[in-house]
Amino acid sequence: MIVVTGATGSIGRALVRRLRERDVLAVVRRPAEDLGGPYALADFDRPETIGALLSPGDRLFLNSSLWPGFADAHRAVIDLAAQAGVAQIVAVSVRDAAPGARLGMGVHGRVDAHLRKSGVPWTILQPSGFMQNLPRDFQDGTMYGSYGSAPINYIDARDIAEVAAALLTAPVGPDRDLVLTGPESLSHDRVAEEIGKALGRPARYVNLPLPEMAAHLEERQGIPQAHAAELAALMAEMGERGDGSWAEITTTVEDLTGRPPRSLSTFLADHKTDKTDEADHKSAG
Ligand SMILES: NC(=O)c1ccc[n+]([C@@H]2O[C@H](COP(=O)([O-])OP(=O)(O)OC[C@H]3O[C@@H](n4cnc5c(N)ncnc54)[C@H](OP(=O)(O)O)[C@@H]3O)[C@@H](O)[C@H]2O)c1
DSSP states (O other), X not given: OXXXXXXXXXXXXXXXXXXXXXXXXXXXXXXXXXXOSOEEEOBTTBHXXXXXXXXXXXXXXXXXXXXXXHXXXXXXXXXXXXXXXXXXXXXEOOTTOOTTOSHHHHHHHHHHHHHHTSSSOEEEEEEOXXXXXXXXXXXXXXXXXXXXXXXXXEEOHHHHHHHHHHHHHSOOOOOEEEEEOOSOEEOHHHHHHHHHHHHTSOOEEEEOOHHHXXXXXXXXXXXXHHHHHHHHHHHHHHTTTSOSGGGOOOSHHHHHHSSOOOOHXXXXXXXXXXXXXXXOOOOOO
16 A cells, blocks of 8 residues: 555645555545545654554655654654555655754754664655745745845656655665756746746745845744744855755656656646646646
């Protein structure tokens, strides 16, 4: 059986759709008839509820959003998966994840390190930022950031789902980290241009120096001061203060799925017509 956690999320929904014909179990916190297939109620906050769903030979897709208990909960589920004799874990991490790194990259880094030592065959997916965030980032017409003019890569979460589906339905392969990217890297001015064109509304990117960006996050989004400062610094490091790694493009999506990853314009066209949780990729723009 393929057990999919985070099944109501951006990646999870697309993955469950993609695996519809398979023996798949969606793990959800609340009843989710709209997923259109079998599901079980469980919660990472009580890892044993997820462990109880696992049997020898299962394949586990390990993913959820981040919250303060994320690292402990995900490590506990990994241990329970090892005890249950799970055949493979495909986990969602992030580019540049490492123990001690900033924010979510540090959290993922700790979980990734635990998974690599777990004894369960593993694949760690390290995606770029998700295109799915962008309409929300620009929802009031203006996105603020401290990336500067550097190009940054975004990926459509559906492409991550398609890579996961390929891995979870093929014979278990070697343990590996896979950096997943979209097909192009764009400055945020270019992203704003694409958003404005595709969604037919004004969109602009405003770059702020670090202290102003941190204050903006604190005042406008209510993010605590220390976290806001880290987030602003992270944006700058992903952008023009960084080494360019967030602009690098890999061929991994195409290598594993046989199709190029979706472009931003394809994502935006689907977003406009509300097709972004469709798993099948018919055109890559
Ligand atoms: N967004 C980005 O740009 C980006 C970039 C790189 C990596 N990532 C990583 O991608 C992951 C998020 O993936 P996503 O975007 O597909 O997620 P998402 O759309 O934010 O959905 C999160 C999923 O996790 C579930 N969840 C959250 N807390 C849970 C808990 N305690 N127990 C059980 N389920 C729980 C949610 O269930 P409910 O529906 O019940 O809330 C939902 O299904 C994170 O690890 C993040 O660090 C994100």
